[in-house]
Amino acid sequence: MIRASFESMLRTRQDVRWPAPGERISVKGLPGAGPSLLAATLHGETGRHVVLVADTPGDAELRFADLETLGTSAVARYMPQRETLPYEETDPHVEISSRRAEAISALLEGEARILVTTSRGLVERSPVSTSGGFGITVRVGEQTSRAELAEQLDSMGFEATTGVRELGDYVVRGGIVDVFPFGADEPLRIELWDERVESLRRFDLLSQRSTERLEEATILPVALSPELFEDAGRSSERRSLLELLPLDTLLLFEGSACDEPRRTQLWREIRQAREDLGDEDALPAEDLVLPPEAVSAQLNGLAVVHVDSPAGDATVGLGLDPHPPIERRIGLLVDEIRVALDRGDRALILCDSSGQLERMQEILADAAGTKLAARVHVAVGGLSGGFHIPGPEPLLVLTDHQIFARSRRVRRHRRLHGVAPLESIASVTPGDYIVHLDHGIGRFAGLERVRVGEETVETLKVEYAEGEILRVPHYRLDLIEKWTGVGDPDTTARPPAVHKLGGKKWKTLRSRTEESIRAMATELLDLYAHRSVSDGFGFSSDTRWQREMESSFLYEDTPDQRSAWLDVKRDMESPTIMDRLVCGDVGYGKTEIAIRAAFKAVQDGKQVAVLAPTTILVEQHLHTFAERLAGYPVRVAALSRMRTPAEQKAALLDLVEGRIDI
Template identity: 45%
Template sequence: MSLPSLLDALERLPVFARVLNTLPPPGSTLRVAGLPGSADATLVAALARRLPTRFLVVAADGVPQAERLLADLHTLLNETPVALYPPREGFGEIEPHVEVAGERVETLERLGRGEIRILLTTPRALLERTRLPGALADLRLELRRGDVRRPRELAEHLERIGFTRVPMVEDVSQFSLRGGIFDVYSFGMAEPVRMEFWGDEITDLRHFELSSQRSTRAVDLAVVLPVDGQVKEDATSAERLSITALFPPDALLVQPTGAHLLPELKRTWDEAEHHLELARRRGEDVDARDELFDAPDATAAVLAAFGTVRLVDPTAEQADVVFPLRAPEPIDRDIKRLRRLVRDGVPTVILCDNEGQCERLDELLNEDARDPSPAALVVGALGGGWIVPPGDTERGLRVLTDHEIFRRERRVRRARRYVSGTLDSLALRAGDFVVHLEHGVGIYRGIETIFVGQSTVEVAVVEYEGGDRLNVPLYRIDQLERYRAADDVNDDAPPPRLHRLGGKRWAQQRDRARAAIQEMTLELLDLYARRKVASRPAHVPDTAWQRQLESSFLFEDTPDQRKATTDVKKDMESTRPMDRLLVGDVGYGKTEIAVRAAFKAVQSGRQVAVLVPTTILADQHARTFGERLADFPVTVAVMSRFQSPKEQAETIAGLAAKKIDIVIGTHRLLSPDVSFADLGVIIVDEEHRFGVKHKERLKQLKLETDVLTLTATPIPRTLHLSLAGLRDMTLMQTPPRDRSPVLTFVEPMDDGLLEEGIARELDRGGQVFFVHNRIETIVAIADHLRRVVPRARIAVAHGQMKERQLEDIMHRFVSGEVDLLVSTLIVESGLDVPNANTMFVNRADH
């Protein structure tokens, strides 16, 4: 069964024919109810399919709802053009976020060419005015091989329409001109484009990779679009317009359930004046509100002139048409209930996020079954399922989603439109610190050409203490290496001390390091020789429960996650104790690998200890493990200062009696009074945060015990052991799909900036960290923030609070009951709040 069958099932209902026959003419409204889950998106998709000449506008209250509908429509409609026109993140005309700016200009360009059939947007975006529609008509460029254009004039044109000239293109809205090579990366391009000129003629047109700067495949046409808010005033005479000016007169407006158009228009209008006034107080040159936004009443009058289908809640408002659909039965991760449900005679479609989920769910549905499951498993993601009840002649249809079956939240992940140039981290740039094998630490000053006798030689220039320079011929470049440390050089870390050419300090440091390595080698050879000959019973192979746990993971595994899972399972199913280092950045999915390993150990009848550096992290891991293992008979306990002495005593007794399967705790787990009945796996999170004594205690525990170490920043010794082959290592280098880069700004303390940044995050439904690392004044800072942003729910957290109070505040923040957390550096160790996308660090220099 395919996804078009979902539209067919809705269109066969008599009530859908009634909607088609009573579509509202311009200026009138049809109220429709009875659309649970993603049935609202299915109705929009069905209307678009049955009305091939109509233009549909869906006005959701905010970006999250619009993105959910966009994702649903992309799943339901393969060929119908659907687009989102998002609002600007700020209230000025310049949009700093390239993803938002790019999506706006691309949508307007496609809308101007009549390509879009369904447009999703928000009241705020409908209110905004922009010069882009007129600028697109005047300034859009099409470049083809064989075109005749003067490179200098082309460069001047790009600067007028908002592009930045750079030596090398590394990001969108940039261009570079080097001789006859012209690189440009515009909105609307899947990849940047390189033009080769012979005189004024474009002789070659190819894409190129930002990371390597190498040309790739040829391209027939390159379209260059202006940059939103950056077009010079003398470049175009276009007036500012609202996007509503581009809608055809017979456009059909759809308002999803819960949308409040007029209140949102008025709220945007009021907030715009407030934020623009703050910008003026900061000395910024901003246009008047009337120039940047239409008045709410005028926009409401324009929208009221279109025919409107308003989706309503029948319990709150009278509907003209009511669909007989209902929400699907809750499964709550009960696979036995799901097996019974799909065999009740109603055709069932189960939508899975990816092929891997389809395969795992298929195994679960057909396990121990005599007949194959009648459910149709289809790759596709929708926000929620629904049921078309059986009728006299119809068998009905049940639509389920895998995230509802496994009771997990669906997060809409949108593909990033543009890539940024991330050059090899080992590539040297002028100013980098380097280490020369014979002379020590210096500063790399670049490549120069020098005369040697009658010829020239290219050399790498390294500057040492006192300004002395060493010329390293490129054929001896292997003696140079970029300086690396446990905490690599960055803007916050102090720079390394330079060595002096011909000095003795570098030779002495090298000798000391060599002696320490020899001592460590003897110790490690003894330890790891004993581990090599040690053995323990193998863990059990994957069970149905293991497959069910992995199927319930919220996201699609990255390739590195799949490899890490395979590596860890292979280690655990052998008879040699595991000692694996799992290296991956924050958010790359290390904790999920740990959950799977722990569950595998528990199914083998063994206990698991998860060692974390802070109480906050222990509490977070306890929630993660508890939620992931909630449907299985696994006992998870926590041991940290959040627990009372009585609770700790009960946990210690439970571990000794094997009543606790998984214990998560800080270094308290390493105390002599803590003993395990059958410890199978030790999971160490952020090993570098533990002291020497803690690691000595770990050594005693782990001779015949599996050890899985998770870290984003491996300490040099740990990394050396892995690279030398004494410890196994898995690298998780693949970021989660479509992860956005982190943007960092250094600004003076300013209430207007604070209010704008916090308000922007709250408007998108997000949360904010405010780090203030002085307990004496943290309450005063929180009170000040309450005056600056009165609508934000603010809480304070620091390490001197009572454990229960701190635990309650952190739990409220993670669960979304607190908008702004003012805290000390107690949040630094891996605290995971996916909804928090903005952090202010007060006095970052301290």
């Protein structure tokens, strides 16, 4: 819908002509996600390569996310700039180096037709094969060996570990090679038999169970290095993205991304960093970044479009209007939509999630009526900003994060969904006490490789009383945990007694513990049996205020946060007594769920008590609750040692008389 409207507008514009190689033009009137829309349209209309150069890395991520929403995922790639300047003694972030390698590979192999980067990402040089070929393709039935695979993975920047936990890890165990390549949600397991690939499978990190069988798999490098190509028998040269682009490429520069003083300053900083390093063997600066004069020479031969910058030879105004400044004013939102529909425009509201979509539909129906709401297209999708497209198919595009004045975060899909079994003992060092489920407490005595038949198995050595040794194979590490003492973590815990291998003490302790757990379980069952036949209070379904308050949250709900809130809300609206624990790390949005639940309760005439473990947290929560509920007739107060006796007495009196809500 969005691209079709924009394309129909462009077809009516006789004054719009895109530059040929060597020409430059300026374009204005592209607010919000307009630059991404232009990039997608230019590729679709001309078939040429398009490179969108954003002002900052954050802008580049937003532009790439825009392109995904606009339906270009198959041909669009993101080429991030390196996270540090050359010569800084910092290991490159594996996801950034992997993305760079994947973008260059996709460009050279004809898969990437639209690229998003920054001015630095455009000119940073990487080793590139001059004879073609990136990464390796493993196929079922082909000949290869463990040593050969390990050597190839090493040269591609993968790290040999004791267990695959995250992107860029690999491990060799017997005839199995596990590797976590870039672009995959799950690691890959390669099974070898007599130097032949027997099977290829994706597997789950937590359960270690196979999830998908494959006939072949391509493993891209996590970093580009000269050694990568030398090991594969291919020559390489250092090239920047700018040097690799075809001659018919359209370069779109946003704002000051093509600013020559900025390029010159970057070059000075890099040369100064090399000089400060004092290492004559360090790579020359021109091997790491394309010099400014070379950048200018390359740009002079390409077609350049300056977006919202007067640097071109001619200026074209495309006339998109910016997103109206609604900022949580639902009445203004309805007015804007009504005006657009009355003049014959279509209206589209993009929501960041299905939960936001449901809330938006409810708010529209409440505020505008079902008849008007039915004429508005509401869809899940994320754009960095909305706009109005004029022309024969006019379209008003609104975004929920702009409607509710909420910052938009690009959601990065985490590739690691769990922790491998080995993670639980990653911090154990020789001499530490550990607990084996079947044999009790012993001391960790290091790792040892043990020959079992024709295979070598890595084991964990545990020393028990009287010097007895237990060797636990790597595939049974789920039975092992690190021992932690009970009590104040700031004091030195008394070391535990080491058990005797095969003795009765550990079995007796386990037996007593199991009996205590059974007794506790019986008490809990009795308690929950009484609760299950007791009546609770069923709160009302969401009001318009509730939906507005939730939508005004400054950030996009995470999937887990959204799921937790729906569960809490379902519990509250049920007449069954509520019994739920919401768990989450610091900063993951638990307080927001508490605020929504408290507000929901207050609207049904209930008072809410929020208990906090410290006085400081009481004051922090007071401020947060009061700020979030400032637009509603809700009174929030605090009771703690930071309040004077008179304030405490007044608060208790107001609480008893119902003048305090939370």
